[in-house]
Amino acid sequence: EVHLVESGGGLVKPGGSLRLSCAASGFTFSTYSMIWVRQAPGKGLEWVSSIGYNSGYIYYADSVKGRFTVSRDNGKNSLYLQMDSLRAEDTAVYYCATLPTQVGWGQGTLVTVSS
Amino acid sequence: DIQMTQSPSSLSASVGDRVTFTCRASQNITTFLNWYQQKPGKAPKVLIFAASSLQSGVSSRFSGSGSGTDFTLTISSLQPEDFAIYYCQQSYRTPYTFGQGTKVEI
Numbered sequence: 001e002v003h004l005v006e007s008g009g010g011l012v013k014p015g016g017s018l019r020l021s022c023a024a025s026g027f028t029f030s031t032y033s034m035i036w037v038r039q040a041p042g043k044g045l046e047w048v049s050s051i052g053y054n055s056g057y058i059y060y061a062d063s064v065k066g067r068f069t070v071s072r073d074n075g076k077n078s079l080y081l082q083m084d085s086l087r088a089e090d091t092a093v094y095y096c097a098t099l100p101t102q103v104g105w106g107q108g109t110l111v112t113v114s115s
Numbered sequence: 116d117i118q119m120t121q122s123p124s125s126l127s128a129s130v131g132d133r134v135t136f137t138c139r140a141s142q143n144i145t146t147f148l149n150w151y152q153q154k155p156g157k158a159p160k161v162l163i164f165a166a167s168s169l170q171s172g173v174s175s176r177f178s179g180s181g182s183g184t185d186f187t188l189t190i191s192s193l194q195p196e197d198f199a200i201y202y203c204q205q206s207y208r209t210p211y212t213f214g215q216g217t218k219v220e221i
Contacts, residue, residue, distance in 0.1 A: 037159075044216050045151075045159060045202055045216075046213065047204075047211040047212065047213065050209060059209040059210075061210050095158055095159070099206070100206065101149060101161055102149070102164040102170050105161070106158065108158055
């Protein structure tokens, strides 16, 4: 069974940094591209970033470009999202998912950016 | 960027109703279209992928159709557990944009 577990969320001040992790199991992680999606409180879903199975391609939403960095460690079956220069509008639940997304989604981790 | 527009934004329905939502893309996305169901406090759940393929484990009362720019999600007989928000998403080109959602209420 596909299992994705995000961690690393929490409360951070504007301008601060946070690193999210997504631990994968139950499938061959190294053969799947992965994505991050976020959802601000009471709002819809927003794609944040994608990374190829071998990190061969990386894409970001304009709203996070230059501030967020996605990476992966296939040896550890893990996906990461380094978030720097955080803003109040980055407050959201962050989900990791496989690409294609029908394979699996995590349960999400909440990031709150507030002073 | 490809814009995804869902309609209606909300609808009221009753158990047993046949319900149809629509999703329109601002440009041709062939069949790179997914449908999700989301309940409060939960992660999105994939219902339909590639416009019309039913996700494993999802009830056959859900069906999807369309290609190009116009897509529909149909629930053949609404059940109590179907009251939720439904999103479409294009996976044709980044940014992989979502529609704004359709909320199904009693």
